[in-house]
Amino acid sequence: MTSTPTSQFDAIATLEDAGLRITGQRRQVVAAIERKGGGFTAEDIAAELEGVGRATVYRTLKLLVEADLICKLALPDGTPMYSASRVEHHHHSVCTSCGAIEEFRDTTVERVLRSLTREIEGEIVGHRMEVFIRCRKCLDSPSG
Amino acid sequence: MTSTPTSQFDAIATLEDAGLRITGQRRQVVAAIERKGGGFTAEDIAAELEGVGRATVYRTLKLLVEADLICKLALPDGTPMYSASRVEHHHHSVCTSCGAIEEFRDTTVERVLRSLTREIEGEIVGHRMEVFIRCRKCLDSPSG
């Protein structure tokens, strides 16, 4: 038995707990996200689910981001990508060659933020950190 | 005599050194950026410089980003912002209330990246970090 990284039922249950209606479309979006390995775009999902309107896809992704069930991040040029969340308080590595997105968890990032509390005027309410990489697969490929 | 944080002549000289032509439009975009305090959008610049075409504004901003003379960053919702660079290897704090953007320099961030070298599969080629805050001015204002 393998682990269930992001269970559809978790996501659906979380939406339900938030007082939202569980519609067929929302189930389909959640299921489509689970089928994706790394990152994906909103248009990926919209193209895959022809029976679900584009507006609904965007609305559902926004709900999932707000519920911390998925993350919205950006490539170096600003192109938005989404990624299913597996662990809390993580950050992302993004391969600039193949677009693969991985989560990583590093407590030192949290330590940096605490040290910034002394350095930054004002109250820290959030942060974003992305590390851009050339992943092992791309480095090992013939085009190296 | 006050310091010249980002001198127009620096930016123009850098573009010139890169073998680019120094046009009136590029001078105007650089001058407009210098007049801005914190962050700004491409449309801010385009609206301010009616004599310069929108496409040229976007093209020039891209050149300046590539030359590390300005940074492109994003608000929590992904809205892109630009900010003139004053120091190297810095990161940004963005006030989620008033949009003020400040640079900060923290060597611990660089230390985190070095520690990630051991944790992340692949080669780190870049990173982005933004800290979202409520700035002192907004915290101190009546609406607190």
Place this chain on the structure above:
DNA sequence: CTTTTAAATGATACTAACTATCATTAAACT
């Protein structure tokens, strides 16, 4: 200085990633 030439510009149209509107549909509570 004038000529040359290739880079830069601006107008226009286009794309990507959303967001607003609003009539219609359907969860889910009773």
Place this chain on the structure above:
DNA sequence: AGTTTAATGATAGTTAGTATCATTTAAAAG
């Protein structure tokens, strides 16, 4: 089953850019 109100989808609009290409102009050459 009936009611209510959230959710949907079609459409149009917005924001942030990019592509095309005829025209202009910086700057190198003569």
